[in-house]
Amino acid sequence: MSSPILAQSISPQTVGNALRLMRHECRFKSREVTALNRAALNLEACTWQYDGEALVIESASTMHQRYHVQHTGCDCKAGSAGRPCWHLAAFTLIRHAIELALTPTKPP
Numbered sequence: 001m002s003s004p005i006l007a008q009s010i011s012p013q014t015v016g017n018a019l020r021l022m023r024h025e026c027r028f029k030s031r032e033v034t035a036l037n038r039a040a041l042n043l044e045a046c047t048w049q050y051d052g053e054a055l056v057i058e059s060a061s062t063m064h065q066r067y068h069v070q071h072t073g074c075d076c077k078a079g080s081a082g083r084p085c086w087h088l089a090a091f092t093l094i095r096h097a098i099e100l101a102l103t104p105t106k107p108p
């Protein structure tokens, strides 16, 4: 069982790098890029925690509301209806960021 990965352990640069990569990957799906951009913005502003499997993230619009995201989906209103939401985009973004963070980088 790994320890929880806190927001502080992933640098904004890593999230930024993941975002750039993912924008490139889904460059033909503008709706996905919009969700990604919103996720990146909200990751800076909202409290969140990722334990290696599930993401718990604060709502950007409703105080004290938290959503739970796993690879199966998100429990917010849109997510429950099977629609894509920024929480799921944030989940994907964090997973990419962690992958990048775990990849050894070449010395400058």
Ligand SMILES: [Zn+2]
Residues within 6 Å of the ligand: 067, 074, 075, 076, 077, 078, 079, 085, 086, 087, 088
């Ligand atoms: Zn959601």
